[in-house]
Amino acid sequence: MSLFGCGTIGTEVARAFADGTINADLTRIYDRNAEKRQSVVDEFPVDDAPKPVDDFTDLFEGVDLVVEAAGQSAVADVAVPSLESGCDVLLLSAGALAASELRQQVVRTAEKEGQVVHVPSGAIAGLDAVKAAALTGDLETVSLTTTKNPSGLEGAPYLVENDIDLSALDSATTVFEGPATEAALAFPSNINVAMALSLAGIGPDETTVRIVADPEESNNVHHIEATGGMGSIETTVRNVPSPTNPKTSYLAAVSAIEKLRTMGATVRVGT
Ligand SMILES: NC(=O)C1=CN([C@@H]2O[C@H](COP(=O)(O)OP(=O)(O)OC[C@H]3O[C@@H](n4cnc5c(N)ncnc54)[C@H](OP(=O)(O)O)[C@@H]3O)[C@@H](O)[C@H]2O)C=CC1
């Protein structure tokens, strides 16, 4: 396998290869930051380290899967070329697929090449039930309310473009409400989970998202509500943020690791 992105999630994923949690080889890694590439290499014994590459197109050689843990622009760069090179992809920055042209291109290429696009549950819970409910054809509403400390939202394009200053907040405030299609692009580093939920359920135009900035909240909280003919589903995850990136919940990295681990497992639990 190859890894694109050697930041918070990429480092945790690489460690899981290094310590044998994932029973497969990580052979190539890429990040635009050479120091981060090197610090991932340093997680491995010298004779078992992945090769750091300067150009992401060198990730494809001799591997069957490329793990993206970098950012939405990386998905635009790497997803289609990976699939065309005969690699499956696992996308953490799934919000990139909110752009319908890219989404269609990725899906069509995967179909044509017979490859798989994996989107892990990441920092949310309940995709198993939402997927099953969607199959019944009468899943009616799906909503996600995400609450983060302002430090977990700062720098988001939507806040910058609308001149929203979160440092002045003294109580929980809704900063965005709209379809997942808009949320994923307005908050590209904060709400990739909305696209995972959309793909599992009723699509990004119908899935509604509310983002709350709360100076009293120390966790990244994701609350899902879904209703339909099967009844209703509610899940809440109160995630501990990663120490190296408060925008990213620790569970997101572990979710990707579990997905990779179980690709080769004999017993696979969950829908
Ligand atoms: N699906 C889910 O549940 C979740 C998804 N995510 C998403 O996963 C991704 C990784 O998160 P995280 O590890 O915390 O992020 P980090 O910022 O810690 O690490 C990302 C790394 O990738 C590099 N990078 C970003 N874009 C590119 C690019 N186009 N080309 C080359 N290198 C690039 C960054 O470099 P630099 O430092 O120079 O920017 C950085 O080294 C993010 O998009 C994040 O939003 C996060 C949490 C949950």
Ligand SMILES: O=C([O-])CC(=O)C(=O)O
């Ligand atoms: O880690 C989280 O809580 C969710 C997140 O940042 C994302 O989906 O992009």
